[in-house]
Amino acid sequence: MDRRRFLRWAATGVAGAAGATALSGCGSGTGSGDVTLKLVAADYGNPGANNSSKIYWRKLADAFTEKNPGIKVDVTVHSWNDIGKKLTEMVENGNPPDIAQVDSYADWAAEGKLYKVSELLPIPVQAEFLSSLAEAGEVRRVQYGLPFVGSTRVLFYNKDLYAKAGLDPDEPPSSWEQLQVHARRLKEAGVKIPYGLPLGPEEAQGEALMWMLGNGGSYVDSVGNYTLNSPENIETMQWLRDNMVVPGYTEPNPQRVDRQKLFDAFSAGQVGVLNGHPTLMQQADQKNVSYGTGKLPGRDGPAEGTLGVADWMMAFRKNGHREECGKFLSFVYEEKNHYAFASQYGLLPVTTSASERMRKDKRHKKLWPFLDQLASAEFYPVGKVSWAATNAALKETVGQAAMKGGDPKSVLTTLQRKAEAAEKKAESA
Template identity: 80%
Template sequence: MKTMDRRRFLGLAATGVAGAAGMTALSGCGRGPASGEVKLKLVAADYGNPGGENSSKIYWQKIADAFTKKNPDITVDVTVYSWTDIGKKLTAMVDAGNPPDIAQVDSYADWAAEGKLYKVSELLPIPVQAEFLVALAEAGEVRRVQYGLPFVASTRVLFYNKDLFKKAGLDPDEPPESWRELKSAAQALKSAGVKIPYGLPLGPEEAQGESLMWMLGNAGSYVDSVGNYTINSPENIETFKWLRDNLVAPGYTEPNPQRVDRQKMFEAFVKGDVGILNGHPTLMQQADKEHIAYGTGKLPGSSGPAEGTLGVADWMMAFNKNDKNGHREACGKFLAYVFEEKNHYAFTSQYGLLPVTTSASERMRKDEKQKKLWPFLDQLAGAEFYPVGKVSWAGTSATIKKSIGRAAMKGGDPNGVLTMLQRKAETEEESAPS
């Protein structure tokens, strides 16, 4: 997949997307040419290669054609953009007052807070709503009301290079389960001449993800159980002090992890230059392609395996601008069709992603061809997601991506960096639409 994780896996939410002019001709929708017909406009992201054989355009066009065959009074106009372009394209449409009827992207909270989206309860019957995994449905809520429909998901596991473990005298079937074991393995890998014992990507591509995985290993997170920011909690400060003193300062990572992007670490791993790192299903596909002998395990925690892991989802949503034209019912019908088991599973299985419905998840669990995804699937129900339902998260995440890596640098000040991020997050929260 052109991984959902690229930031994407919350690029739009994390960076804040800028509008562009001149997009109105591509957006909006209206009645079809004949009385009683509805034409829906769908804008989606491409998980494959745009214009290539695995482009998501092919999937969406098949779905649209099959849906119209069953519902002749509803047609669906499909537009698919690369992850590089979809943020600014979609934002331009919305800002111009001509949003699509349905969009599939990686954030939704801003538009929900502005009253531009249908509630999920306005779109789908209760049996369809009940199909979504609970953790994901809750992640689609803004102020306890669900607006975002999870589309696909991913979780993270620890990856390690078995050949490099053997070279370092480590058991290739025993991944480290605690921070102490991780440090010991990194030390052995360094002594064996491994270029990067532990890959720590705290650069701007996805620093918010790597950071959260480490926080979870020490009972920390970005928010507490009621959604208040806890970025500078004692647990999180302790986590970054440990990273600074036990991995970065001894030279078990790249010298400047705050400048290292996740994709760079993935590429180094599949070249055999990285001993251990956290990854998602895309890395598995890349490593298989390069014939890397790798193993996976749970994320290490401060005193044993972490109790949870990072979960990431991309989202679908329906804009309510055309409600007076009867598009709410048509949008609901189409979305219900998209999430039918066979249709939803066709997409997730093609791109190596995790289903978000109970029926499709059970199907993946029985599909031997998807056996390598089972460890990721096992973790999904208990995974922790970014607080994407907080309207302030977009700006907060963007700041985290730019700055949090400094907390783990040799000579860095975890308390100072995390407290600065906490204050900025609180400021974003106070200025968010109520």
């Protein structure tokens, strides 16, 4: 019986003793006296705006304590630029928080520093997570990471620039060949950046993977082995180099261009086409850009999959507050609480009930194409302990494969060797 089916079965009460064990296990921690949980979270708010995530967490923490008077929650919120370093320092200094919300978890799970999800949450709460995301939270087939919010990627294009180039503003490109034709027409019409290709260190690994998915490639195979230099991936980067970069349909040196720079340029009406996530939609709406969206183009037609990205919650063992952590996390994922966060920031919920609610909420109709892809999206192999080192290497060098004069086979083979070395090191640790 697969994990998802079992959890649904157990959640209905049919699992009997197995379900009772999981539920009672969640309540067998310290459970005595007053406890203050320390929560460290990332800020999803915009700089200078009055929408810091600290406001959400403080309100939620107060509501939780009102229902659970013996448990207080001390909230610290850091920017995305700082949280990784701050949290790492806390863990290395032997002073981790009880709960953290950040973008990775595998290293700490492998070191035995985190509670298993099965130790924290009752089965009905576990069963609420979308299965693809729950599985992405596993290290060696055990779930430690709790998905917090997600996003997927779609193709964005500027309808006004399409009209200027004599292209149908209601027909985005569905294949690489069509994308090349559209980019050429946009360039001939004087568009500054026909196709936005962010292969700089901010998220080169994401842009590269989206292109690879369009050609049947990926970073890992079905059993988790790295496949960075597969024939499909090499072919993808060769096509991108020869048909988009060399003809000048992108910025001159994409490996130095970050995603946010191109998002800003798209919102300023300077980019014809690029891949983006829900944040770009919000940004473009604020600038009154007339844009359309479509599926990612693939080699011979629309790509079968798209990139999915999730941020994660986790609970550290150090302070022994398993029961209290479980109670708070169950509260976090109650439909109204989880939906409130995702809705506020234009992100995708990761539970079935909150996803269904967003799918019915017409205020979020523009998010539905992203939401529809979430369950089948391809996620980074974040459960691999070697992924952190591999991801860093991809960010720094994968863009070289698509540059003028670049050698995709050499670049990807070097990355493959580094990934295999990192994996070997992780396995022997």
